[in-house]
């Protein structure tokens with residue numbers, strides 16, 4: 001056998017094998033390539049298999065070459081395996097990399113509901129004038145809602161408040177308060193005069209929903225009791241309020257009205273901020289818009305809470321949804337409670 005030929009074959013095998021191993025694209029291909037060159041049925045094994053039949057000189061020489069070829073191929077495999085491993089690690093690292101410079105997804109920021117905004121604004125005006133804030137229960141007793149407000153049992157004035165009554169219990173007739181005026185009675189029971197309070201909260205009436213009515217809505221009342229309080233004080237406070245909310249050019253007027261718990265009583269109108277009094281759709285061609293009920297606290301209310309007759313006081317109360325609707329030209333009260341973000345995001 002010609003040793004030169006076999007030596008050349010081993011040389012070629014080494015070159016070809018090392019190149020193929022280095023080019024193996026992944027672990028599986030590397031294993032296949034290794035098997036192809038170094039396997040028991042591969043070309044190297046074939047040449048080694050002939051060694052036993054050679055004379056000692058040739059065997060020695062060819063054996064050395066074969067060993068060199070084997071170790072060259074084996075180290076090529078080891079090197080390529082290490083490369084692939086490193087590549088895997090890098091690829092994994094790249095796939096798992098967190099880009100901390102990516103801008104985050106913003107969650108939408110909430111805001112105060114328009115009704116809450118109006119309550120805050122109105123309360124701010126009265127707090128600025130020295131009033132304290134108070135609240136009372138939404139489920140009220142007949143006594144606070146009517147009786148102490150100068151509307152005895154069976155008084156026809158009660159029917160002006162379309163009240164939702166609950167099941168009577170051992171303590172009497174609970175109801176959903178149809179206005180926030182019962183809170184006057186509660187604060188006067190708790191506080192000796194002078195008493196200056198503003199009382200926002202929910203109220204309920206037996207109303208079918210339409211563009212200006214809902215069975216649940218909000219009101220805010222004000223109460224000022226002191227020595228020497230007059231109707232002029234009421235007018236001054238109401239005017240400051242109207243200008244703060246609707247603009248400093250606005251005027252007010254007070255029209256005689258009836259409420260059982262105030263005497264005299266009035267309806268307060270503000271000049272139409274849309275047409276400035278000329279008459280338009282907003283004010284129904286009146287030039288004026290009704291914004292609240294008001295009056296001088298009836299002596300019977302003072303009697304009910306145990307105030308001496310040496311004090312006088314004024315009170316007023318208004319619907320908050322109505323104020324918000326006027327303020328922002330909202331056409332339907334129900335829009336305030338549909339939770340439609342397209343509407344609410346406008347405020």
Ligand code: DAH
Nearest residue numbers: 179259262293294315316317
């Ligand atoms: N509570 C009355 C209502 O709901 C409005 C009102 C409040 C009238 C306060 C007043 C008053 O005279 O002082 O209709």
